Amino acid sequence: MKKYSKQREIILESLKIRRDHPTVDMLYEDLKLQMPNIGIATIYRNVSELCNCGQIRKIKCEDGIYRYDGNEENHIHFECNNCHKIFDIKLEEKESKKINKELQNLANTINAEFDKQEIMLSGLCEKCKKQ
Ligand SMILES: [Zn+2]
Numbered sequence: 168m169k170k171y172s173k174q175r176e177i178i179l180e181s182l183k184i185r186r187d188h189p190t191v192d193m194l195y196e197d198l199k200l201q202m203p204n205i206g207i208a209t210i211y212r213n214v215s216e217l218c219n220c221g222q223i224r225k226i227k228c229e230d231g232i233y234r235y236d237g238n239e240e241n242h243i244h245f246e247c248n249n250c251h252k253i254f255d256i257k258l259e260e261k262e263s264k265k266i267n268k269e270l271q272n273l274a275n276t277i278n279a280e281f282d283k284q285e286i287m288l289s290g291l292c293e294k295c296k297k298q
């Protein structure tokens with residue numbers, strides 16, 4: 168049990184540092200350098216547990232692949248249709264409240280109450296726009 172929590176700590180640390188929203192494969196490539204005995208199934212299990220306790224976010228991309236995010240700042244995502252990178256767009260608290268209010272208004276139209284929003288914008292990033 169102890170061994171597992173140590174691995175989870177390392178996985179979480181790695182996700183907090185990275186800003187490239189890695190897939191499990193990308194995490195595996197990186198983590199096996201630190202932990203040569205780690206298996207990809209262990210990473211799958213740990214990221215899904217980290218998601219369940221809300222410590223990281225899971226993002227489903229256009230291609231259907233899940234990516235993981237340990238950035239704790241309040242932010243939404245932008246996915247580039249060309250290079251498929253995911254960018255963070257930081258949200259100030261004021262903006263975040265405004266957006267949530269608008270979304271609640273929308274939810275009200277079906278008499279629902281929402282508690283979570285995952286906003287994903289897509290288009291062309293700055294670099295791809297110039298090409
Ligand atoms: Zn791009």
Ligand SMILES: [Zn+2]
Nearest residue numbers: 236238244255
């Ligand atoms: Zn992010």
